[in-house]
Amino acid sequence: xxxxxxxxxxxxxxxxxxxxxxxxxxxxxxxxxxxxxxxxxxxxxxxxxxxxxxxxxxxxxxxxxxxxxxxxxxxxxxxxxxxxxxxxxxxxxxxxxxxxxxxxxxxxxxxxxxxxxxxxxxxxxxxxxxxxxxxxxxxxxxxxxxxxxxxxxxxxxxxxxxxxxxxxxxxxxxxxxxxxxxxxxxxxxxxxxxxxxxxxxxxxxxxxxxxxxxxxxxxxxxxxxxxxxxxxxxxxxxxxxxxxxxxxxxxxxxxxxxxxxxxxxxxxxxxxxxxxxxxxxxxxxxxxxxxxxxxxxxxxxxxxxxxxxxxxxxx
Amino acid sequence: xxxxxxxxxxxxxxxxxxxxxxxxxxxxxxxxxxxxxxxxxxxxxxxxxxxxxxxxxxxxxxxxxxxxxxxxxxxxxxxxxxxxxxxxxxxxxxxxxxxxxxxxxxxxxxxxxxxxxxxxxxxxxxxxxxxxxxxxxxxxxxxxxxxxxxxxxxxxxxxxxxxxxxxxxxxxxxxxxxxxxxxxxxxxxxxxxxxxxxxxxxxxxxxxxxxxxxxxxxxxxxxxxxxxxxxxxxxxxxxxxxxxxxxxxxxxxxxxxxxxxxxxxxxxxxxxxxxxxxxxxxxxxxxxxxxxxxxxxxxxxxxxxxxxxxxxxxxxxxxxxxxxxxxxxxxxxxxxxxxxxxxxxxxxxxxxxxxxxxxxxxxxxxxxxxxxxxxxxxxxxxxxxxxxxxxxxxxxxxxxxxxxxxxxxxxxxxxxxxxxxxxxxxxxxxxxxxxxxxxxxxxxxxxxxxxxxxxxxxxxxxxxxxxxxxxxxxxxxxxxxxxxxxxxxxxxxxxxxxxxxxxxxxxxxxxxx
Ligand code: HEM
Numbered sequence: 001x002x003x004x005x006x007x008x009x010x011x012x013x014x015x016x017x018x019x020x021x022x023x024x025x026x027x028x029x030x031x032x033x034x035x036x037x038x039x040x041x042x043x044x045x046x047x048x049x050x051x052x053x054x055x056x057x058x059x060x061x062x063x064x065x066x067x068x069x070x071x072x073x074x075x076x077x078x079x080x081x082x083x084x085x086x087x088x089x090x091x092x093x094x095x096x097x098x099x100x101x102x103x104x105x106x107x108x109x110x111x112x113x114x115x116x117x118x119x120x121x122x123x124x125x126x127x128x129x130x131x132x133x134x135x136x137x138x139x140x141x142x143x144x145x146x147x148x149x150x151x152x153x154x155x156x157x158x159x160x161x162x163x164x165x166x167x168x169x170x171x172x173x174x175x176x177x178x179x180x181x182x183x184x185x186x187x188x189x190x191x192x193x194x195x196x197x198x199x200x201x202x203x204x205x206x207x208x209x210x211x212x213x214x215x216x217x218x219x220x221x222x223x224x225x226x227x228x229x230x231x232x233x234x235x236x237x238x239x240x241x242x243x244x245x246x247x248x249x250x251x252x253x254x255x256x257x258x259x260x261x262x263x264x265x266x267x268x269x270x271x272x273x274x275x276x277x278x279x280x281x282x283x284x285x286x287x288x289x290x291x292x293x294x295x296x297x298x299x300x301x302x303x304x305x306x307x308x309x310x311x312x313x314x315x
Numbered sequence: 316x317x318x319x320x321x322x323x324x325x326x327x328x329x330x331x332x333x334x335x336x337x338x339x340x341x342x343x344x345x346x347x348x349x350x351x352x353x354x355x356x357x358x359x360x361x362x363x364x365x366x367x368x369x370x371x372x373x374x375x376x377x378x379x380x381x382x383x384x385x386x387x388x389x390x391x392x393x394x395x396x397x398x399x400x401x402x403x404x405x406x407x408x409x410x411x412x413x414x415x416x417x418x419x420x421x422x423x424x425x426x427x428x429x430x431x432x433x434x435x436x437x438x439x440x441x442x443x444x445x446x447x448x449x450x451x452x453x454x455x456x457x458x459x460x461x462x463x464x465x466x467x468x469x470x471x472x473x474x475x476x477x478x479x480x481x482x483x484x485x486x487x488x489x490x491x492x493x494x495x496x497x498x499x500x501x502x503x504x505x506x507x508x509x510x511x512x513x514x515x516x517x518x519x520x521x522x523x524x525x526x527x528x529x530x531x532x533x534x535x536x537x538x539x540x541x542x543x544x545x546x547x548x549x550x551x552x553x554x555x556x557x558x559x560x561x562x563x564x565x566x567x568x569x570x571x572x573x574x575x576x577x578x579x580x581x582x583x584x585x586x587x588x589x590x591x592x593x594x595x596x597x598x599x600x601x602x603x604x605x606x607x608x609x610x611x612x613x614x615x616x617x618x619x620x621x622x623x624x625x626x627x628x629x630x631x632x633x634x635x636x637x638x639x640x641x642x643x644x645x646x647x648x649x650x651x652x653x654x655x656x657x658x659x660x661x662x663x664x665x666x667x668x669x670x671x672x673x674x675x676x677x678x679x680x681x682x683x684x685x686x687x688x689x690x691x692x693x694x695x696x697x698x699x700x701x702x703x704x705x706x707x708x709x710x711x712x713x714x715x716x717x718x719x720x721x722x723x724x725x726x727x728x729x730x731x732x733x734x735x736x737x738x739x740x741x742x743x744x745x746x747x748x749x750x751x752x753x754x755x756x757x758x759x760x761x762x763x764x765x766x767x768x769x770x771x772x773x774x775x776x777x778x779x780x781x782x783x784x785x786x787x788x789x790x791x792x793x794x795x796x797x798x799x800x801x802x803x804x805x806x807x808x809x810x811x812x813x814x815x816x817x818x819x820x821x822x823x824x825x826x827x828x
Contacts, residue, residue: 130584195796230764237757246584248507248595248743250753253363253391258356265349271768272342279342287346294349302356 003061004120010054011075011110017047018082018107025100037096044082044103051079067137073299074113078106080145084224089149093220095212101152112300132242139235140260144295146228147267151292153221154285161214161282195222195274218285222274225288229267236260259298266291335406336413344403351399355390358382362389404495411488418481425466426473429776435791436798437805441813442787447779450786450812454777457811461804463775470779477772480796487763494756501749503534510544510594513602513618513739517545517569520592520744526698540590543569547578549599549738553676557631562596564740581742591746598741601637601658603683603715604734609650610727614643620697620739621656634662634672640700642692646726649692653700655684658736660714681736686710687721687729771796775808788812 024040055075059066066072085102089095239260240250251257270291273284334340359367368388372379386393432438443450451470458465463474509528512518520540522529531537545567552560561582568576568589579587586595602618621637637656643649657663660680662673688705711731713719718732775792790809794801 226768230761230768233764234761237761240757241754242584244750245586246595248586248593248597248745249747250750253352253355253360255356258352262349262352262356265345265352269342269345269349272338272345276338276342279339 003057007054007057007061010050010057011114014047014051014054014078015107015110015114017043017050018078018103018110021047022100022103022107025097025103029097029100040099041086041090044086044099047103048079048083048086051075051082055079065134067134067141069119070117071113071119073137073141074109074117076141077145077148077299078109080142081109081148082106084145084149088224088227089153089220093216093223095216095220097212098149098153098156098217098220101156102149105148105152130242130245132238132245136235136238136242139231139238143228143232143235144299146224146231147263147292147295150221150225150228150288151295153217153224154288154292157214157217157221158282158285158289160212160217161285164214195226195271218281221285221288225267225270225291229264229271232260232264232267236264255302256298259294259302263291263294263298266294332409335402336409338410341403341406341410344399344406348396348399348403351390351396354387358387358390360388360390362392404492407488407491411485414481415485415489418478418485421478421481426464426475426774428466428468428471428473429791432776432778432789432791435776436793437791437802439790439805439809440787441790441809442782442785443813444785447781447786450788451777451779454779454788454812457808458775458777461808463773472777472779473774474776475772475774477770477795479766480770480772481767483763483766483770485763487760487767490756490759490763493752493759497749497752497756499749501747501753503532504536505745505747505749506531506535507743507745509597510742510744511620511739512544512546512742513620514546514549514737516618517543518742519543525744540592541571542576542590542592543571543573544589544594544742545569546740549740551599551676551738557633557674557676562599564596564599564742566594581740591748593745593747595743595745596740597743600739600741601656601678601681602737602739603639603654603656603681604737605641605654605683606732606734607641607643607652608730609643609646609723611730614645615641618737618739619654621654622698630672631674633674633676634666636663638700640697641731642695642697644692644695648689648726649705650723650726650729651688651692651702651705652729652731653686653688653702656736657682657684678736681715681733682712683714683733684710684712685719685731687723689723689726771801773801773804775805777812 021040021044024036024043028036028040055066055072058072058075062068067076081102085099089098089102239257243252243257244250266287270284270287273279273287359371361368371388372383375382382388386395390396429435445453447470451467451472454472455465455467458472458474461476463476464478465472465474507530508525510518510525518524520542522537522539547565547567549562549564551562554560564581565578566581566587567578568587570576576589581587581594581596583596586593588594600621600623602620604618605615606613607615619639619641621639623632623637624635626632626635637658639654639656641652641654643651657675658678658681659673659675660682662675663682665671665673686707687709688702688707690705693704694701708724709721711719711721713731713733715733715736718730721729721731723729772795773792774794775790777791778789780787780789790805790812792801792805792808
């Protein structure tokens with residue numbers, strides 16, 4: 001078997017493993033049997049391993065870094081989203097219920113790549129053969145994967161927050177006032193409130209329900225997005241350096257540049273909203289979801305439908 | 316303006332200023348800016364693709380003119396985009412000035428002692444054997460070792476850390492002003508242009524040589540360097556499947572007096588810089604050298620930079636022939652010879668006999684078909700191959716190193732000799748002195764952003780009170796961000812104060828304020 005073949009077999013295997021892990025994760029959400037969760041995790045880790053093999057083998061087949069076209073970006077994105085969720089969300093933040101949704105995102109990403117931009121491993125075009133593009137792309141995919149995890153967590157937050165509100169409305173204790181802008185009693189009043197404060201009405205996480213508490217989802221979403229933001233910023237800067245070298249201008253408002261700027265601005269808006277009285281909680285979450293949609297447009301629509309210097313999907 | 320309205324003007328200015336100072340305004344401006352950029356990416360833009368704007372206007376009788384009026388076809392240059400950006404920067408300054416002043420004050424001030432230590436979110440008591448003085452000194456040392464700024468008053472200690480958060484945030488935000496300066500200075504005083512140079516020829520940096528392909532900034536002083544660039548050789552290499560591998564122009568620079576000033580290889584992603592001018596590899600093409608004489612009188616002798624026909628769908632661009640023209644204005648009437656170049660004769664022959672397009676990646680027995688037109692030339696520029704107003708009187712063909720003669724009725728014998736086929740290279744030339752500033756701004760943005768997001772502010776107070784045979788240390792503290800990780804740090808401080816076996820009475824106040 002040559003490397004190209006290994007890569008393609010590992011790619012197919014990855015999809016199946018992710019799909020299996022996804023089904024197991026959702027089954028865990030339904031019945032909450034710890035054995036199911038552990039099995040799902042094991043299958044997902046096997047999928048991550050297969051995904052990694054697929055990426056590395058592709059690099060060996062083409063004799064270059066394996067992130068040179070849309071198909072390859074998607075493979076790396078799926079890898080980072082699943083691995084990132086396992087390490088950051090399930091591992092560090094101890095939220096066990098996001099993994100199924102992250103796997104769903106990864107399966108969709110891989111399926112779209114296989115359907116719409118399959119390309120055999122091949123060398124890069126001269127324009128893409130630069131030191132900076134490698135850095136730029138790594139940062140952009142890493143940032144994207146983290147924004148995606150944050151986006152998924154935020155969508156789930158909105159769903160959960162709504163159901164918690166409903167539960168409160170029908171007989172629970174009266175909701176606390178919105179905390180937006182609240183400052184702790186013992187903190188000097190000229191300081192801004194903590195962006196990590198969820199600023200949502202539910203006073204105490206309630207047990208039960210399919211998802212973790214809204215407050216926990218909100219916190220993990222904020223942390224992941226705050227982590228992604230500097231990485232994305234760096235990706236945009238590295239892209240500018242590359243554009244300067246390749247095209248003689250660091251910024252030209254081409255569609256890809258414009259949309260990465262839009263995505264950046266929306267997430268900057270999100271970070272501000274987290275520190276703005278009255279914008280915490282649901283409003284900030286809506287901004288993050290808009291940012292997530294903008295990210296998907298940056299990633300897919302620009303490459304597929306809007307032409308620009310960046311449209312090298314066939315490269 | 317009447318005198319009575321002055322205070323109300325002042326009041327409304329103050330109101331605008333106050334609303335610009337609010338974070339909510341900045342947030343909304345940011346989102347509106349994003350929405351504006353979205354419009355710019357969905358509609359064709361005049362600076363990038365004027366012909367698509369024209370087509371859009373023709374196709375959308377209703378919306379087109381409305382969008383045009385609103386500046387939607389030149390979003391990034393439109394008055395409203397500039398206005399939003401300006402407001403954002405004013406808002407930024409309005410936010411930053413007081414915050415910067417407060418930070419400078421905070422940096423100078425020492426941490427302030429608390430009146431009551433036990434009112435804070437985290438509180439613990441530790442008893443140790445030493446006296447209050449040494450216990451307070453030990454506490455001070457412990458906090459300094461943990462990078463706190465510490466103030467001591469008798470046996471009370473106040474400490475804080477995390478001013479980096481605000482410092483980083485301010486650095487990050489101020490860096491946008493540097494970015495703005497870099498962009499305005501760079502684009503304003505600079506220019507971009509396009510240089511077309513055939514192998515063996517020299518391009519000189521001077522206004523007329525950019526042949527209409529020049530965009531100068533608003534404050535461009537008009538100074539061109541007179542530096543020369545001689546294209547020694549251009550090379551394009553491909554894989555067997557036709558995929559490009561490398562494009563490289565080997566050039567020799569000449570100073571304004573024409574003396575050699577070094578050689579460079581310019582490739583894609585590898586520009587060359589000389590005297591603040593940067594040359595980027597942008598394109599290339601074929602330039603046959605053809606001499607034309609009429610009745611033995613030389614009228615034309617130079618390379619002709621050809622352009623390639625637009626390829627139909629499913630035909631590789633490299634399979635298309637190249638076109639150019641020789642324009643002779645000396646004879647009466649004018650003569651124009653349009654040329655069709657096939658750099659590879661085999662491709663021409665194959666496509667003639669089988670209709671199958673064949674990519675032409677190297678020159679192989681280059682072949683030219685030509686047509687002769689007479690009449691009055693409308694457009695004498697070298698680039699245009701437009702023959703309207705001219706009458707075609709015939710044509711012929713020739714291979715490299717051939718000569719072909721054609722009798723132009725009423726004028727004489729036109730002799731064309733195709734001596735060689737060279738390549739030309741297209742360079743984007745730009746001067747932008749703002750680039751170092753923009754790069755510095757980018758670096759400062761990143762350097763500021765990381766502490767702005769990840770450092771948290773924490774405060775700790777310790778008071779040592781003498782007991783019989785020892786000291787009671789009261790420890791209080793809180794964090795403004797990352798409260799959960801402060802919990803651990805607080806525990807560790809308390810343990811550090813008393814040692815593992817000290818009597819610790821931790822106590823945490825919970826609940827929202
Ligand atoms: C040019 C566009 C701007 C961008 C890209 C931007 C970006 C950011 C970012 C990324 C943060 C960090 C968020 C955090 O610490 O949680 C931040 C914080 C902040 N920004 Fe901006 N900002 C911009 C404009 C402004 C303006 C115009 C103001 C003034 C109204 C402002 C006021 C603040 C404040 C007060 C913070 C501190 C929030 C905190 O520490 O939690 N920003 N900004």
